[in-house]
Amino acid sequence: MDNKQPIGIFDSGIGGTSIWKEIHNLLPNEATIYLADSKNAPYGEKSKEEIIHLSMKNTDFLLDMNCKLIVVACNTATTNAIRELRAHYDVPFIGIEPAIKPAAIHSKTQVIGILATKGTLNSELFNKTTEMFYHTKIIEQIGYGLVELIENGQMETPEMTQLLHSYLNPMIDANIDFLVLGCSHYPYLIPQIRKIIPNHIQIIDSGLAVARQTQNLLNEIGFNPDNNNQPIFYTNTNPTVLETILGSKYNVQEKDF
Incomplete structure (x- = not known):
């Protein structure tokens, strides 16, 4: 080679x-x-x-x-x-793959959130990974519409803000202390996500x-x-x-x- x-x-x-x-x-x-x-x-x-x-x-x-x-x-x-x-x-x-392991290992609340696509969350490989961390509550959320908005250059729009609030607020209410981004598009949303979630919640991508x-x-x-x-x-x-x-x-x- x-x-x-x-x-x-x-x-x-x-x-x-x-x-x-x-x-x-x-x-x-x-x-x-x-x-x-x-x-x-x-x-x-x-x-x-x-x-x-x-x-x-x-x-x-x-x-x-x-x-x-x-x-x-x-x-x-x-x-x-x-x-x-x-x-x-x-x-x-x-x-x-979504970085479930470091989030689950370091979570103090034993509740973590994952924002990912339907294809990832429904996959056999993802389900096998989450089964390893049965002691941690994992709140899964499909990011409907996020990739389409990013692909169209609409990362900082009212529609994006509204979607992120609807996906993240239930996780905040459930007391997550880690948010795992399970799609390579989502790191581009970190500035908007940071405006929504409390400072103590750590964001992890791969x-x-x-x-x-x-x-x-x-x-x-x-x-x-x-x-x-x-x-x-x-x-x-x-x-x-x-x-x-x-x-x-x-x-x-x-x-x-």
């Missing part, structure tokens, strides 16, 4: 850029290719079969770009498809943990020694929102896949 091969990262849309940023910050020498399947977002409302099909399509695209490993920067795709991906392809995969896991895997397969790699971003819809989130520094290419 050539160490200079890029890391491939895909998500149902722009949300996985929150994971890409953590990877890029920790591993700035690594070449990265990011794939935003925004045309099919959100994955959370799709069937398991559809999610597997889309995940394989994204993987094929990234492997055609000669990627040495694939980061599935989508909770829904990880919890529904990563087992099939690992069985089908001879390339390392890194997934992203971005840094995924970056560290990527670093650990590269210890086995080899790091890229170059530091002049310009990240490449692809989307199959209008790139405006993705460009806004990333900033003018990066080039986003619209491509049908």
